[in-house]
Amino acid sequence: MANLKLTDVEKTYGGTVTVLSDINLEIETGELIVFVGPSGCGKSTLLRMVAGLEKITGGTLEIDGVRVNDVPPSERGIAMVFQSYALYPHMTVYDNMAFALKIAGASRAEIDEKVRAAAEKLQLTNFLDRLPKALSGGQRQRVAIGRSIVRDPKVYLFDEPLSNLDAALRVATRIEIAQLKEQMPDSTMIYVTHDQVEAMTLASRIVVLAGGGIAQVGSPLELYERPNSTFVAQFIGSPAMNLLAGRIVGTGKVTTLELPEGGGTITSHYPSKPEDKGAEVKVGIRPEDMVEAGDDRFAYRGEVEITEALGEVTLLYFRKSAPGHDPVIGKLPGIHKGLRGQEVKLTAAPEKVHVFRDGVSLLHRDAGVFVPGVQPH
Amino acid sequence: MHPAFQGLITIALGVGGCVAYFYFANQALDRVLFPARGPNAGRNINRANMIRPWVFLFPALFVLCLYLAYPVVETLRLSLTDRDAGDAFVGLANYQQMASEPKFWEAIRNNILWLIVVPAASTALGLLAAQLTDRIAWGNIAKSLIFMPMAISFVGAAVIWRLIYDVRPDEADQIGLLNAIVTALGGDAQAWLTIPFWNNFFLMIVLIWIQTGFAMVILSAALRGIPEETIEAAIVDGAGPLRIFFSIKVPQIYPTIIVVWTTITLLVLKIFDIVFAMTNGQWETQVLANYMYDKLFRANDWGVGSAAAMVIMVLVTPILIWNVRQVRREMR
Numbered sequence: 001m002a003n004l005k006l007t008d009v010e011k012t013y014g015g016t017v018t019v020l021s022d023i024n025l026e027i028e029t030g031e032l033i034v035f036v037g038p039s040g041c042g043k044s045t046l047l048r049m050v051a052g053l054e055k056i057t058g059g060t061l062e063i064d065g066v067r068v069n070d071v072p073p074s075e076r077g078i079a080m081v082f083q084s085y086a087l088y089p090h091m092t093v094y095d096n097m098a099f100a101l102k103i104a105g106a107s108r109a110e111i112d113e114k115v116r117a118a119a120e121k122l123q124l125t126n127f128l129d130r131l132p133k134a135l136s137g138g139q140r141q142r143v144a145i146g147r148s149i150v151r152d153p154k155v156y157l158f159d160e161p162l163s164n165l166d167a168a169l170r171v172a173t174r175i176e177i178a179q180l181k182e183q184m185p186d187s188t189m190i191y192v193t194h195d196q197v198e199a200m201t202l203a204s205r206i207v208v209l210a211g212g213g214i215a216q217v218g219s220p221l222e223l224y225e226r227p228n229s230t231f232v233a234q235f236i237g238s239p240a241m242n243l244l245a246g247r248i249v250g251t252g253k254v255t256t257l258e259l260p261e262g263g264g265t266i267t268s269h270y271p272s273k274p275e276d277k278g279a280e281v282k283v284g285i286r287p288e289d290m291v292e293a294g295d296d297r298f299a300y301r302g303e304v305e306i307t308e309a310l311g312e313v314t315l316l317y318f319r320k321s322a323p324g325h326d327p328v329i330g331k332l333p334g335i336h337k338g339l340r341g342q343e344v345k346l347t348a349a350p351e352k353v354h355v356f357r358d359g360v361s362l363l364h365r366d367a368g369v370f371v372p373g374v375q376p377h
Numbered sequence: 378m379h380p381a382f383q384g385l386i387t388i389a390l391g392v393g394g395c396v397a398y399f400y401f402a403n404q405a406l407d408r409v410l411f412p413a414r415g416p417n418a419g420r421n422i423n424r425a426n427m428i429r430p431w432v433f434l435f436p437a438l439f440v441l442c443l444y445l446a447y448p449v450v451e452t453l454r455l456s457l458t459d460r461d462a463g464d465a466f467v468g469l470a471n472y473q474q475m476a477s478e479p480k481f482w483e484a485i486r487n488n489i490l491w492l493i494v495v496p497a498a499s500t501a502l503g504l505l506a507a508q509l510t511d512r513i514a515w516g517n518i519a520k521s522l523i524f525m526p527m528a529i530s531f532v533g534a535a536v537i538w539r540l541i542y543d544v545r546p547d548e549a550d551q552i553g554l555l556n557a558i559v560t561a562l563g564g565d566a567q568a569w570l571t572i573p574f575w576n577n578f579f580l581m582i583v584l585i586w587i588q589t590g591f592a593m594v595i596l597s598a599a600l601r602g603i604p605e606e607t608i609e610a611a612i613v614d615g616a617g618p619l620r621i622f623f624s625i626k627v628p629q630i631y632p633t634i635i636v637v638w639t640t641i642t643l644l645v646l647k648i649f650d651i652v653f654a655m656t657n658g659q660w661e662t663q664v665l666a667n668y669m670y671d672k673l674f675r676a677n678d679w680g681v682g683s684a685a686a687m688v689i690m691v692l693v694t695p696i697l698i699w700n701v702r703q704v705r706r707e708m709r
Contacts, residue, residue: 073612080610082606086606086607088607088611088629089607089629090628
C-alpha cells in the first residue's frame, strides 16, 4: 500500500566498482514490478537496496514520499521472500510466521489471529506445528510468503522465489503468487527473476536491467511488441528475436528494407525519416512471426540445417551466414516434415517487423535509450 | 650408540613394521588365502574383500583391547581385592573405605564445581569470542591469540599461572602479576592458592584460559555455517543484534555447542595436571584424578586407588556416550 520512487540510485563497491547507476524508477501503489535481466546485472542488488540490506551509495529511495535511505529494513514497511526461503530451521512454521510480530511486541491473541489467517490463505493450517525440514519445497516457499503476509507490509519483495523449485511446482507456485496478488490488490510488489516466463505472466510492468542500468520499463506486451533496443528485443521472447542486417530503401509512414543477408525485401510498420534512406540497420523478426513466403515476396531465404518438431510448432534453424553469427530461427505452427536440407523462403507481416539503428529502435530513437554493453544471453 | 640414533632406528622400525604389516597381510590375503584365479576366483575376491577390513583393523583393535579394555577389567578387579592380603576378594570394602575419607568427598565436591564452572565458562567465552572476532579486520589476530594457550601443555600452563598467583613476603617486591596489581592498587598481597574454596576457581581459570580457544575455533566454524539469508530475514523481521544472536544464531549451532560442552566436560572430569602442578590437592583443592594418583602411587593403596579410578570412569562414560551421539548426529 505504498508507492516507491528511486532517483538516480547508484551502487558502488569500495568507491571504484560501479554495479548500478542512474536508476530512476517510479512504482505505483498496487503494481507488481518485475526486475529481469541477465545474471550479474544487479537486479538482486537493487532489490536488496530497496530492502535495506545493501547500502544505497548514491541517489535517493522514497517509500510513500519519505526518504528511507538510512532507515533500517524493519522500519521501511517492507517484507522480503528469499530465494532459499531463509526459514528459521529451529522454529515451527507457526513460530517462523510469528517471529516478526513477537519482536514488534504484538499481543498473543493478535499474533495468533494473524498467523492463522495467513496460514488459511496459504493452505498451511495443517502444518503449523512442523519444522521447516519436514516440509516440501513448495510448502517452505509458502511459509516464507506467509511470514511476509503477517507483517502486512507496504511493499513485498521477492528475490527469485521460485528458482529452487522444480519445473512443475514452479508453475503451480507462480499461479499461487498471481492469485495472492489478486487477493491483495493494494499491496505493492517487487519481484526479481531471471525467468522471463515469470516476468511476462506476473508483472504489471517489467524493468529490464542490464549493464548497470535500466534498459527498458514497460508492460510485458509493450516490451514484447515495442522493444526499445536490440538488447531488450533479444532478451524478451524465446527463442530470441532474429536480427538480420538490412538497408533502408524506402522511408515514410512505413519503411521498406532490403536484406542482403537473406536476399529479399520486407516492409516494416515503423515510420522513418527521409534522411534514413540508405542507412544500415538491423531488422528484427521474432521466430514465431515468420511465415512461409512465395517466390516473389520473401524476406529471407536460407537452407534449413536442423529442424526440431515439437508437435504444436516446428523450429527451423537455418545455416549460419558466417561463423559466429547466430543462426536465423523460424518457428512455424504445426508439423512440417522434410524441410531439413531444403531451401525455405520466409517473410513476416509489416506490423511484426522491428527496425533498429545503432542498436536503438526507430520508434524510441528520440527517447535517450540506454543500450547495455552486454549480450542478452 | 647415541640415543638419537637409537630413536631414529626405533622410528624406522616402527613405521617400516606398520607398512610391512599392511603390505604383506594384503599380499597373503590376495595371493595365498583367496587367490583371484582358478575356478572360484569370483567367490575368492568377495571373501578377500570381506576379510580385508578386519585384517587392516586388527593392529588397532588389538592395541585398544590391550591398553584400554584389559585395564578396565583389571582395575575393576583391583578395586574389589586387597593386594596386601594376597589379592583376596574384599567386596566393596575399598569403596567403603574411600567413602569414609573426607578427602574423597572434598574431591567429589571440587569435581562438581569444576564440572559446573569450566565447561560453561569456556563455551560461553568461546562463543562470545567467536561472535565478536567474526567480522572485524583484526579478528584473525585476536583469534590466534585466544587460541594460543591450546598449544601449551597443562603443566606448562600451570607453571605460568603459578607465577601469576605467586606471593612474596610483604617486604619483598611482588613478582606475581596478580599481587603486583593488587598491591599497586593499594591492597595487601594474598597467597591466592591457599584461600580455601576460592582457590578452586583460581585453578579453574587456568583450564578456562586453555579451553576457550578450542571452543572458539569450533563455534566460529559453526557460526560461519549459518545461512546468511536466515540472518537477513531476521534483520528484515526487525530483530536486533542480541536477538539475532540468541534467537537465530545460537539455536542453529546448538548441536555444536553441545559437542563443545561435553568435550570440555570429559576433559574436566579427568582433570589432573593443573591441580597436581599447582597445589597438589592441598588447601581443599583435591580432585578425583589427583586423589586416585595420591592413593595409587603415593600411598600405594591399590584397592582405594582403583576404586577412585572406577568412580571417574562411571562418571565419564554417560557423558562420553552422549558426546559421541551428538557428534554422529551432527555429521549426518
